[in-house]
Amino acid sequence: MTDNAIADVASAGFSGGPRLLADIGATHARFTLETAAGVFEAVRVLKCDDFSGIVPLLQAYLCEHEGRRIHHAAFAIANPIDGDDIRMTNRAWSFSIEAVRREFGLYTLLIVNDFTALAMSLPGLQPTDVLQIGGGQPVAKSVIGVLGPGTGLGVSGLIPTSDGFVTLGSEGGHVNFAPCDEREYAILQYAWREWPHVSTERLISGPGLELIYLALADRHQRQVEPLAAQEIMRQALQDKDALALEAIECFCAMLGSFSANLAVTLGAFGGIYIGGGIVPQMVSYFAESPFRSRFEAKGRFSTYLGQIPTYVITTPNPAFYGVSAILSEHLRGRSGDSSLMDRIQQIQTELTPAERRVAKLVLENPRTVLNEAIAEIARLADVSQPTVIRFCRSLGFTGLADFKLKFASSLTGTIPVRHSQVRRSDSTHDLSAKVIDNTVSAILNFRDQLEVHAIDRAISLLRKANKIEFYAVGNSRAVALDGQHKFFRFRIPTASYGDAHLFSMAAELLNPGDVVIVVSNSGKLPELLHATEAALAAGADVIAIAPHQSPLARLASVCLAVNHTEDNATFLSMISRILQLLLIDILAVGLSMDAGVSPSESRAREASRLSHLLISHLDS
DSSP: OOHHHHHHHHHHHTTSEEEEEEEOOSSSSEEEEEETTEEEEEEEEEEEGOOOHHHHHHHHHHHHGOOOOEEEEEESSOOOOSSSEESSSSSOHHHHHHHHHHHHSSSEEEEHHHHHEEEHHHGGOGGEEEEEEEOOOTTTOOOOEEEEEEESEEEEEEEEEEEEEEEEEOOGGGBBBBSSHHHHEEEEEEEEETTTEEEEEGGGSHHHHHHHHHHHHTTOOOOOOOOOOHHHHHHTTTSSSSHHHHHHHHHHHHHHHHHHHHHHHHHHTTTTOOOOOSSSGHHHHHHTTTTTHHHHOOOGGHHHHHTSSSSESSSSSHHHHHHHHHHHHHHHHTTTTTTTTHHHTGGGGGGGHHHHHHHHHHHHHHHHHHHOOHHHHHHHHHHHHHHHHHHHHHTSSEEEEHHHHHHHSSOOSSSOOOOOOOOOOOHHHHHHHOOOOOHOOOOOOOHTTOOOHHHHHHHHHHHHHSSSEEEGGGGHHHHHHHHHHHHTTTOOOEEEEHHHHHHHHHTTTTTTTTTTEOOSSSSSSSHHHHHHHHHHHTTTEEEEEEESSSSHHSHHHHHHOOOOOOOTTTTTOOOHHHHHHHHHHHHHHHHHTTTTTTGGGHHHHHHHHHHHHHHHHHHH
């Protein structure tokens, strides 16, 4: 047997063959093939500088494994992950997750933040994989913090749940650097010469160590050449150079203070774990460095921090364990240990030739199948519409809609419900699904972009209001009337005006302590702007429910932004109205939670609770 054949036999029990795992940083990319649970083979480390992007990088690794069946992959990447388009922070690479998946013919491609992956690796680490530096014993089922300086400074956490942990997404390395003594303040002043904002990552990282070295040389009035972080550590640990030693001493002290801040922020009694590319290279020195003394130097909270253990992760490539766990959990959640794509691949020989053409389309263009109507799927596969239905039933689904529902949740883990264009050729089923999906997508996006501080400010104004008035015209009048009915139940004098002449007159009669809620799809209507100016001139506060950058938003005391755009020439602004109604419900729920709510007002609280139930249902 060939080596590849032997490896494929070894991985036969691992669904979909070996899984491709990667930890891609700004400097190095580490790859492996997971051939069985926790078994990592063909580990390679490649320099990112040698490649122009992620596709050539993957090609360089995979060319050594031609003939291997790789259907599932998961990559940890040193970058925030938000949607399909990835733009790396510390490297000029950008790519589409879906385009990469298709380029390499993968059924599954998960992209996660590198410290999310590192955090997920922690529950599986053994005592031999870490070195404890100070502190007591970790408290079971407690929050765990993780950070690591490398090219940048990664930060994450693990929060216990009833059946495991969830990871905390964080960009905590970008908080402002806080000096703890005069020397660190001098280093900060040196950094300010180049950057007006100095994040913690600027100093507690590989480039940060290089900056500390130059700043200390400047402080000692020494002329030195810039050195790479690796060379600074070599000169410190091997040559015992005084300046290099001071640089890594200062680096470790800064890391101790930042780790303590993370510990008290999270309440991390499960411990603080340190990974990354720098600290594991100087473990012996680090254990004797100022790190732990600075970790506990927290004044009144020194005893609190003294209980919390700190660890250095010493096992190589710990992120592999994290992305493996994430990928395994994802595949397990789709259909046992086998994904829907695997099932389609496996049953092809049992399908008719026409059904196999549908299967081929699904495997090669899964998102097209997910988003298109049955007529277009049939056309692309060159089959009849009944053949598409028969294909779905061959997989055990009742029809195309049932198949799409399962397929959407099983494809990559990154497919959001998104806007789809309604076409004249759509069936009643498809146009209904698209309208609902478009609304769901808008609500979820709206939820993610809510400005909580603005909502808090609006609720505070409403709680103190002597009188509440709603101004709106056209399609927004229904929202204003809904608000009037809700807030009137709080026994607050409430009125709604939909005529420009009337609300202009009403605005002039307002007094300080009154609140006006102005609802507008455009935020540009002159009549509403004039009434807003009159209300403000009378001393009232104005809450605008309008687009964020609109003239109305700029005038108002508070803006609750609804930025959804629609084709008003063809359709009424239905989605915008739903988002506006949700804001009214959110305000009503916030108002009902005031301590002064009476039993007679509980009906308003119950009605407003519907918005929360809707959001929770969509989220699940």
